Amino acid sequence: MTSDHSLSRRGFMLVLSSPSGAGKTTVARHILEREKKISLSISATTRPQRPLETHGIDYHFVSPETFSKMVEEDHFLEHAVVFDHHYGTPKSFVEAHLADGQDILFDIDWQGTQTLKQKAPTDVVSIFLLPPSLEVLETRLRNRAQDHEETVLLRMSQAASELSHWGEYDYVLINNDLEVAVESVLSIIRSERLKRQRQEGLPLFVRGLHA
């Protein structure tokens, strides 16, 4: 079941945002497993590497000094500070993928989304995941073994302000059920690929019809 044809197409940046614990990272992982033509944007970050993370796959883990130099040399499409750590999206990676008709998935917060939309409004498709309840959010945060109690409390207090940004997104999903959420995101990906403006090969195709 594919909607592919051979027309050339411009890729898009699919942004998934949610308060911590609302499931965006889990949904993103499932999307990447089931939809081979979208790849994850790999951010550079100054935050410490976690046990199960791999450098160059999950993030590019860089020193604060390296990060500052990359900012100075304008290597980032967007960069922001979250929980005292720096995160940035390398420009070159994004530009090359979009021009080649490949889509890129971003697991970023509302600050990064705002910057991306400001810089490339027609290339961004944004989705906000809402938790079904704040209780579910807290349970998910507490189940993360590597987060300390104070991190849980800090994130819960931030959830309320993160939630307030749902109104800036193109699509809003309530993450009641992982499978439904994943299917919904897959539908959004498939339909966004069919948007007239992304199908750069259409004028040539229609001209060919008359030939």
Add this chain to the structure above:
Amino acid sequence: MTSDHSLSRRGFMLVLSSPSGAGKTTVARHILEREKKISLSISATTRPQRPLETHGIDYHFVSPETFSKMVEEDHFLEHAVVFDHHYGTPKSFVEAHLADGQDILFDIDWQGTQTLKQKAPTDVVSIFLLPPSLEVLETRLRNRAQDHEETVLLRMSQAASELSHWGEYDYVLINNDLEVAVESVLSIIRSERLKRQRQEGLPLFVRGLHA
């Protein structure tokens, strides 16, 4: 596999357009069979009833006099003349469905689409179906037993000008394969339902999260 939740939602008008013979009526029929929450807009028309058509299901077949009266009394959201016959979309039907969160499928041409978009820009989702080639188009038109040779020739000559309107649509599909086309339209329907602006119940839901 559904993306439903209990939030109230405003319906949308899904417009399917294509040159005659590019398959829009067949695709529309499959969508209506597989997606129960969308119903066909039933137009009033002055064109003669065909053998397999049912009054009140396919069209409301009305006399030219009745049609004129409905135009005068402003009963139509849009109306147009196609191949010497009048077609019109009754306002009351559309308004009631959209407010109730039900989607309506329109099998109309670019003229009707332009009018709908002009009158209700945020409620219209438009899809243009392109034939894979003009040869396929002609074959399909010739296979319609009830169309006379002169009708086929007239429609072929009109296909070129109808094709020129693909650039006015939100989504463009090449109808190479019926199943792919139907799946593509279903993805568009599912994702459009998740657009933030259609989910009128969201502000209340988010307020409830904090309660």
